[in-house]
Amino acid sequence: MSEKRKDYLSWDEYFMGVAMLAGMRSKDPNTQVGCCIVSKDNKILSMGYNGFPIGCSDDEFPWAREGGDPLETKYVYSTHSELNAILNYSGGSLAGAKLYVSLFPCNECAKAIIQAGIKEVIYDCDKYADTPSVIASKRMMDAAGVRYHQYHRTNREVKILL
Ligand SMILES: O=c1[nH]c(=O)n([C@H]2C[C@H](O)[C@@H](COP(=O)(O)O)O2)cc1CO
């Protein structure tokens, strides 16, 4: 009798992989972030990546990180992957859901995560851990009882021919 496959993706690999794939849609030249929101029973509810809002052209709005004029940087225009994933959900409540994201959520996304009732955050990179934004984010999630932990990389390489 043939046995079941052994090298299938774990739930964590699957959802973080989906988050990373969503991030590949980002036009941000410096940081591409992807997010996947999952129900308690492991069903994908929503996805998102960082980009400008609908109607704000990727070709007309600025992607610069710095410069004298803040209005000529991406920061005042880009919607973060986590907020996009929350806003993309049209199915009702996200209460009790888990959120997979390739970069630790900032303080603004933490507010949205908490208010949406999301209870667990699984993140990959935490490259802005020392910034006030991420420190504030962790403080709010700690206070609100949102658990967060880093994704354990398995270093599995996934090859998809597109
Ligand atoms: O939580 C986040 N989610 C998210 O989507 N982003 C996006 C906003 C920007 O487009 C980009 C950050 O750009 P940069 O690393 O160049 O500062 O990542 C940034 C954060 C910050 O942690």
Ligand SMILES: [Zn+2]
């Ligand atoms: Zn954010």
